[in-house]
Amino acid sequence: MDFNFTPEQEKFRQEIRDFIKNEIPAEFEAGVGGHVESEEDWKFARSITKKLYQKGWLNIAWPKEYGGKDEHMLSVIINEEMNYRGAPGLDFGGIGMLAPALMAHGNEEQKKEHLGRIARGEVVWCQGWSEPGAGSDLPAMTTRAVEDGDYYVINGQKVWTSLAHHADWCFLLAKTDPNVEPKHRGITFFLVDFKTPGITVNPLITMANEHCFSEVFYDNVRVPKKNIVGKVNGGWKVAMTAAGFERSGIYRIARALGNVDKLIAFAKKPLPGGHIIGKDPYVRQKLTSLYIEGQIARILAYRVAWLQTKGEQPEWEASISRVHGSEFQQRVGEIGAEIMGLYGMLFKESKWGNEDYSIARESLLGIGATIAAGTSEVQRNAIAMRGFGMPKSY
Numbered sequence: 001m002d003f004n005f006t007p008e009q010e011k012f013r014q015e016i017r018d019f020i021k022n023e024i025p026a027e028f029e030a031g032v033g034g035h036v037e038s039e040e041d042w043k044f045a046r047s048i049t050k051k052l053y054q055k056g057w058l059n060i061a062w063p064k065e066y067g068g069k070d071e072h073m074l075s076v077i078i079n080e081e082m083n084y085r086g087a088p089g090l091d092f093g094g095i096g097m098l099a100p101a102l103m104a105h106g107n108e109e110q111k112k113e114h115l116g117r118i119a120r121g122e123v124v125w126c127q128g129w130s131e132p133g134a135g136s137d138l139p140a141m142t143t144r145a146v147e148d149g150d151y152y153v154i155n156g157q158k159v160w161t162s163l164a165h166h167a168d169w170c171f172l173l174a175k176t177d178p179n180v181e182p183k184h185r186g187i188t189f190f191l192v193d194f195k196t197p198g199i200t201v202n203p204l205i206t207m208a209n210e211h212c213f214s215e216v217f218y219d220n221v222r223v224p225k226k227n228i229v230g231k232v233n234g235g236w237k238v239a240m241t242a243a244g245f246e247r248s249g250i251y252r253i254a255r256a257l258g259n260v261d262k263l264i265a266f267a268k269k270p271l272p273g274g275h276i277i278g279k280d281p282y283v284r285q286k287l288t289s290l291y292i293e294g295q296i297a298r299i300l301a302y303r304v305a306w307l308q309t310k311g312e313q314p315e316w317e318a319s320i321s322r323v324h325g326s327e328f329q330q331r332v333g334e335i336g337a338e339i340m341g342l343y344g345m346l347f348k349e350s351k352w353g354n355e356d357y358s359i360a361r362e363s364l365l366g367i368g369a370t371i372a373a374g375t376s377e378v379q380r381n382a383i384a385m386r387g388f389g390m391p392k393s394y
Contacts, residue, residue: 003299005073012074016081019055023048029086032255032365035162035212036088042166048089049121052078058095059119066103066111067119072309076250076302083254092251093125093163094118098171101189101242104313105230110191114169128158128172128192128216129239135160136375138173139183139236143218145174145190152176152190152228154221160372164201164214167194171242172218177233189235191227198222208364241313243373249325250301252369256329257294262357263287263336277339286335290328297325316387319379326369327376333359333366 030036052058061075062068117123134141143156170192177186198221204213230238267278300321307314336359344359370376384390
């Protein structure tokens, strides 16, 4: 089995690296998934999105009939290189999650209305799934959608909605039949225009003091029936298609691998007083273990991408990549903070922070890595039941 990329793919990888070097200032670094804080940085990130589209890279994995090049592995390379560097501009919600779901389950009118604008980077999408009492147990959601003529009226609350404060549209899950069993059969997948009256977005600030999430309230929000993707009460299947593309997680793994390389560089550099911590056997062992673990994470994510190139929709395979990748990301933050010591817990902007690298942000954000997109426990259940055919434990 050959895990290497082809010479053509490696040439493309270098093209991406050259683009990043030429277009992204050396000091600029976005957060996990390309998150940026200021309005100025957001405008810059959107300008990079447009440049990615102009090069034909933003939707390069899409089938040719939808304007793409059907090059899924090249899309993996783009995601890997951009996130390794901390470059902004990739459209995680629209390109990465909604578009594959629309192609698989949307009708022709929905595809015509939305896919072109997503591909051109003209619209920002957010994901309205988690709720205060329904995150990992998503079928327990209480947000209701009640039929009213040609519309559904939606009431409820969503949390941890990435990019909601910038979003133009949201792909939302809501209960249309709260009494059906099992619960996931009563969920419908809606496309919601964020200009619709009744939507309120409030910021949620992370422990890293960043506003990448929001809570969103829906108060009698009227959504036309034409904005239902798939069938009424059939939204779970649509959502799982979108989630499969999220959970492969090459963006998360690439980011963590970039942090491992920064830790290795830190360990090689003399500290004040001349001490080189990379000579410590314990530090060497920890960094070596992280490096190996990261390479395994890459292969697991590549496997998911390979299955997608064959037209398959990985479920438990994506969960395997999700569990390993998120726990790897978390360990990088934990071990990095241990290696760098107390100074590592200071942000770059701090007076005594390390001018080259700070693990503080990564270690704080990594705490939630095994919760977002479904906890590790939920992923392991999915692997056991769908991958191994084991019965439910409850």
